[in-house]
Amino acid sequence: MSMAGIISNAVVSPSRTSLPSFQLHRQFFPNQVNTLLRSSVFRISPSSIRISASSIINLEAVAPQEDLKTAFLDQKETGFLHFVKYHGLGNDFILVDNRDSLEPKVTPEQAVKLCDRNFGVGADGVIFAMPGINGTDYTMRIFNSDGSEPEMCGNGVRCFARFIVELENLRGKQSFTVYTGVGVIVPEIQDDGKVKVDMGEPVLKALDVPTTLPVTKDHAVVKAGLEVDGVTWNVTCVSMGNPHCVTFSSKELQKLVVDDINLPKIGPKFEHHKVFPARINTEFVEVFSRGHLKMRVWERGAGATLACGTGACAVVVAAVLEGHADRICNVDLPGGPLEIEWREHDNHVYMTGPAEVVFYGCVPL
Numbered sequence: 001m002s003m004a005g006i007i008s009n010a011v012v013s014p015s016r017t018s019l020p021s022f023q024l025h026r027q028f029f030p031n032q033v034n035t036l037l038r039s040s041v042f043r044i045s046p047s048s049i050r051i052s053a054s055s056i057i058n059l060e061a062v063a064p065q066e067d068l069k070t071a072f073l074d075q076k077e078t079g080f081l082h083f084v085k086y087h088g089l090g091n092d093f094i095l096v097d098n099r100d101s102l103e104p105k106v107t108p109e110q111a112v113k114l115c116d117r118n119f120g121v122g123a124d125g126v127i128f129a130m131p132g133i134n135g136t137d138y139t140m141r142i143f144n145s146d147g148s149e150p151e152m153c154g155n156g157v158r159c160f161a162r163f164i165v166e167l168e169n170l171r172g173k174q175s176f177t178v179y180t181g182v183g184v185i186v187p188e189i190q191d192d193g194k195v196k197v198d199m200g201e202p203v204l205k206a207l208d209v210p211t212t213l214p215v216t217k218d219h220a221v222v223k224a225g226l227e228v229d230g231v232t233w234n235v236t237c238v239s240m241g242n243p244h245c246v247t248f249s250s251k252e253l254q255k256l257v258v259d260d261i262n263l264p265k266i267g268p269k270f271e272h273h274k275v276f277p278a279r280i281n282t283e284f285v286e287v288f289s290r291g292h293l294k295m296r297v298w299e300r301g302a303g304a305t306l307a308c309g310t311g312a313c314a315v316v317v318a319a320v321l322e323g324h325a326d327r328i329c330n331v332d333l334p335g336g337p338l339e340i341e342w343r344e345h346d347n348h349v350y351m352t353g354p355a356e357v358v359f360y361g362c363v364p365l
């Protein structure tokens with residue numbers, strides 16, 4: 001994606017002044033724009049520009065993308081938030097360079113406004129790249145789109161990893177330690193650009209998920225009955241630092257067809273159910289084979305999302321516990337597939353998947 005495409009969807013190059021134009025204010029790239037004004041590359045088309053301190057430029061012609069990205073992210077005007085929008089299989093986040101402080105630059109109330117898809121930037125959450133603590137390289141915090149702060153986010157930590165690589169201008173295969181609400185997480189950028197994350201051990205003890213559902217297997221809730229909306233669902237509860245309720249069937253339906261689930265109707269009834277004192281993320285799963293699952297998710301604090309990394313991890317753990325699947329699975333989510341492995345020898349869950357930049361932005365706070 002061209003740098004210009006990152007800042008805006010429309011680039012006017014001198015030969016095509018009829019295109020819709022975007023206007024770049026000098027304060028972002030004082031050097032580049034001044035250079036431009038003197039260069040032959042540049043031409044203002046008066047019909048498509050307000051005569052002001054803004055200019056129409058073809059960014060690609062004047063500076064290497066790296067300089068422009070850094071210049072953009074280095075801008076620290078007061079009252080403005082510079083961010084980069086990323087997504088992991090359509091689960092999208094506003095990433096904020098917060099490396100100078102452990103205090104988030106955005107409040108939960110501001111996060112709600114920023115995440116609004118009509119009146120704000122639009123996202124499932126806001127993620128902060130902060131300085132490391134307890135010897136880690138970095139710290140990650142996240143606010144859901146409802147302003148609540150979850151312990152962990154799988155798709156988010158992959159986006160976080162790609163953001164750090166960009167901020168620090170790292171090259172090649174990279175791995176670093178990130179302090180999160182669930183302790184130290186280690187993302188690793190693969191040669192193909194995907195990110196592999198050691199998500200740590202699943203937590204199965206009912207009281208630690210947390211849930212007040214009766215335990216069915218070694219202090220865990222595995223295939224227990226839960227009545228929601230007149231249906232008795234068979235649920236397995238797993239925490240990946242954040243709480244998940246996974247269902248493959250109900251008393252009435254031995255095999256779910258996840259595309260038939262009315263998420264906006266049933267999701268909130270699980271999320272706010274009294275047996276989940278910290279609310280819950282709920283995953284509805286279809287088993288295609290012992291290595292291939294399909295899921296949809298209603299996320300705590302974010303609603304129906306296109307993907308949920310911690311949810312995919314919880315789904316594979318639940319599938320193994322209920323006997324539906326082996327420990328290495330491809331999990332299809334509406335936004336795309338994730339590779340999940342619940343490794344027997346260290347009991348850690350590993351997730352591998354993409355994370356991509358959508359655009360750079362600057363918004364008044």
Ligand SMILES: N[C@H](CCC[C@H](N)C(=O)O)C(=O)O
Nearest residue numbers: 150153154155242308309310
């Ligand atoms: N809404 C979730 C956090 C984000 C998890 C999800 N987006 C992921 O990729 O793991 C919660 O409140 O637990």
